[in-house]
Amino acid sequence: MNRLLIDANGLISFITDRIPRQTGIMAELLSSAANLECRITVTASALNDLVFVLEGIYHCKSQFVADAIGDLLKLPGIEFDCGYYPEQVLKLWPHQIKDYGDAVLAAAAVELGLQVCTFDKHFFRALRRCRIPSRLLS
Numbered sequence: 001m002n003r004l005l006i007d008a009n010g011l012i013s014f015i016t017d018r019i020p021r022q023t024g025i026m027a028e029l030l031s032s033a034a035n036l037e038c039r040i041t042v043t044a045s046a047l048n049d050l051v052f053v054l055e056g057i058y059h060c061k062s063q064f065v066a067d068a069i070g071d072l073l074k075l076p077g078i079e080f081d082c083g084y085y086p087e088q089v090l091k092l093w094p095h096q097i098k099d100y101g102d103a104v105l106a107a108a109a110v111e112l113g114l115q116v117c118t119f120d121k122h123f124f125r126a127l128r129r130c131r132i133p134s135r136l137l138s
Contacts, residue, residue, distance in 0.1 A: 002038040004029075005083075005114040007105055008049035010137060011042070013119065015050075015068050016058055022119055025137050029117065033077030041114055042072065043083025045104045083108035097126045106132050 006029070013019055014026035033040045047069060054060040054068075073080055085107045093103030102123045109116045115133040118124055127134035 001036075003112075003114050004038055004040045004135075005105065005109045005112070005116050006040050006042060006046065007102075007116065007118045007120065007123070008046040008053065009119050010117060011046060011050050011072070012053050015054065022137070025119075029137070030072075030075065030078075034075045036077050039077055039079060040117075041079045041081050041083070041108075041112060043081055043105065043108050045083060045101060045108075049101060081108065081112060083112070085111045092130060096130050097123075099123070102126065106130065109133070 010022070010026050010029075013022035014030065017023045029038075029040065032038045050069070051065055054065045055062060072078060084104060088107035088110055089100075089103050092106055093100055097103040097106055102120075105116060106127060108114070109127075109132055115135055116123075116127055117135050117137050118127075119137050121136065124134055124136040
């Protein structure tokens with residue numbers, strides 16, 4: 001069974017329907033998790049980014065965001081992990097992965113043995129250079 005780590009951009013695309021193609025991809029991925037065809041891990045940093053963007057940029061009400069997170073975490077096949085491994089983060093950031101938030105997610109993938117799924121092409125290339133299993137969602 002595939003064990004995946006999803007970044008905040010994927011969750012944002014699903015909840016906001018900002019890019020219909022990405023929403024469809026995320027819907028399929030989350031459906032696979034709900035059917036226990038794969039396991040998706042969501043980290044605290046991804047949830048933090050999700051809340052920040054939904055409230056700050058999309059002006060979503062806090063209760064809407066809380067309900068969306070609650071519904072996500074109730075899905076079969078979705079797991080939560082704190083996902084913060086500072087020693088591993090410092091091995092990656094700032095020289096191999098320039099963005100600190102991306103390095104936090106990459107470090108969690110390394111520590112937990114997960115494949116990162118992202119729409120972010122720059123992050124995907126950085127993951128490949130670091131030989132961290134990853135999949136560009138497109």
